[in-house]
Amino acid sequence: MSLQKALLLEKAKSPFVVTDVPIPKPGPGQISVKVISAALNPVDWKIQAFNFLVEKYPAILGSDFAGDVEEIGEGVQGFSKGDKVFCQGSFTSEMGGFQQYALNPAELVGKIPSNIDYAQAASIPLGFMTAAVGIMSASGAALNPTCTFDSSVTFSGKPAFVFGGSASVGQYAIQIFKILGFSTIITYASARHADFLKSLGATHVIDRAEVSVDSLAEVVKKITNNSPIEIAFNAVGDPDSRAACLNSLAQGGKLADVSPQAKEQGDGKKVFTIYGSGHTPQNREFGRILWKHLPRMIQDGTVVPNRVEKLPNGLVGIDDGLKKMKAHQVSGVKLIAFPQEVAVV
Ligand SMILES: NC(=O)c1ccc[n+]([C@@H]2O[C@H](COP(=O)([O-])OP(=O)(O)OC[C@H]3O[C@@H](n4cnc5c(N)ncnc54)[C@H](OP(=O)(O)O)[C@@H]3O)[C@@H](O)[C@H]2O)c1
Structure with a gap:
């Protein structure tokens, strides 16, 4: 049995450890990726x-990965060993990105366009899918449930x-609103990111150091000259952010929220x-179609990856990164x- 290194959560709430685990073999319809x-x-x-x-420990996490096609499962077409690919992981260990080889259903895998590298490619899947599901899909606000990404939906x-x-x-989310043709895209963020967010499509960046969450809805409504906001996206997901989004919305408006705690307000x-x-x-059918469009939209500049910070020390470095994120x-x-990469610490 061939072994690889993986970052393992041995049981619930345990520390992460790097250890040897078997390299998973792709089943029908799957490919294996050298991460x-x-x-x-x-x-x-x-x-x-x-x-x-x-649901099962020990567990390997990691919701986004990019790498080279290593092996191709039965029935898979359109991929060859060595293709550079990226995909969204899942919460079963074989499909987690925090290991050297991972599996994914081929229909949810894209080829990495030539204008981005592996790191940028890994920054896209979960974030883009989350925004697309929330804004476009039938399980979200349903603004483009057939996921056509064409100019007929505006x-x-x-x-x-x-x-x-x-x-x-x-x-x-900003980029998807731009793709859908919204004329005014307002966001609440730190001012140091304003230029970048405007380059993605935001028309107005409200500085979160200047405007309190409590007075945000009023500022948003002033920007739109009281024209009703029918759709909002909450990428923070705490109760204060949700209240501000709902206060900004017109009657009958829709809020897509990243938090599982978000509930109807009546x-x-x-x-x-x-x-x-x-x-x-x-989401599977929506996801399948989205993966058909995504590489092209990255290649032509319609979708821009997140800016990335590269961590040192291979799998070992993930623990420090997650601590930074938590803090x-x-x-x-x-x-x-x-x-x-091998850890040098
Ligand atoms: N439901 C789902 O399927 C799903 C999927 C993915 C993510 N999520 C959840 O969505 C949330 C965001 O995930 P992510 O990966 O996008 O996180 P992230 O990039 O790590 O979020 C960090 C950013 O959030 C900003 N931020 C934090 N609090 C803020 C506030 N009060 N007002 C404005 N900006 C604020 C920070 O802004 P500054 O630059 O100003 O510090 C920072 O840039 C997380 O809670 C995550 O668990 C849910």
């Missing part, structure tokens, strides 16, 4: 701290609001809790680890 880069996400430290989503003339535009997911505004995975039965020390970048 070159893996992105860190808040869900990784939250699973370790609170024990949810993972919200030209309308405003949209993103709470937390500098978050990884927030950056993709005031005529719709709240959609996002589960941003393309692997689930309810709110990550601002406007995606942390990326390199599982093939």
Whole structure:
């Protein structure tokens, strides 16, 4: 049996350890990927701290990875060994990115466009999928449930609001509103990210150091000249951010929220809790279509990756990165680890 290195959560709430585990073999419809880069996400430290989503321990986490096709399962077409690919991981160990070789269903894998590298590619899948599911899909606000990404779907003339535009997911929400043709895209974020967020499509960046959450809705409404905001995206997900989003919305408006705690308020505004995975039965078809469009939209500059911060020390470095994330020390970048690298600490 061939072995590889993986970052393992041996049991619920245990520390992470790097250890040898078998290299998984792809089943029908799957490919195996030699993981070159893996992105860190808040869900990784939250699973370790609170024990949810993972059904079986020991567990390998990691919701985004990019690398080279290693092996191809039965029935898979369109991929060859050595192709550079990226994909969204899942919460079964074989499909986690925090290991040197991981599996994924081929229909949820994209080839990395030539204008981005492995690290940038790993910054995209979970964040983009979460924003797309929340804004576009039938399990979210359903603005483009068939996931066509074409100019026949346009919200030209309308405003949209993103709470937390500098978050990884927030950056993709801004870009999706731009793709859908919204004319005014307002976001609440730190001013140091304003130029970058405007380059992604934000038309107005409200500085979160200047405007309190309590007075945010008023400022948002002034920007739109009281034209009703029918759609908001909450990339932060705490109760204060949710209240500000709901206060900014018009009657009958829709809020897509990253938090599983988001609930209907009973005031005529719709709240959609996002589960941003393309692997689930309810999102699978949406995910399959999205992966057909995504590489092209990156190649032509329609979708721009997060800015990345590259972590040292291979799989070992992930633990320090997650601690930084938990301590709110990550601002406007995606942390990326390199599982093939050997730790020097
Ligand atoms: N439901 C799902 O399927 C799903 C999927 C992915 C993520 N999530 C959740 O979505 C949230 C965001 O994830 P992420 O990966 O995008 O996180 P992230 O990039 O690590 O978020 C950090 C960013 O959030 C910004 N931020 C934090 N609090 C803020 C506030 N009060 N106002 C404005 N901006 C604020 C920070 O802004 P500064 O630059 O100003 O510090 C920082 O840039 C997390 O809670 C995550 O667990 C849910």
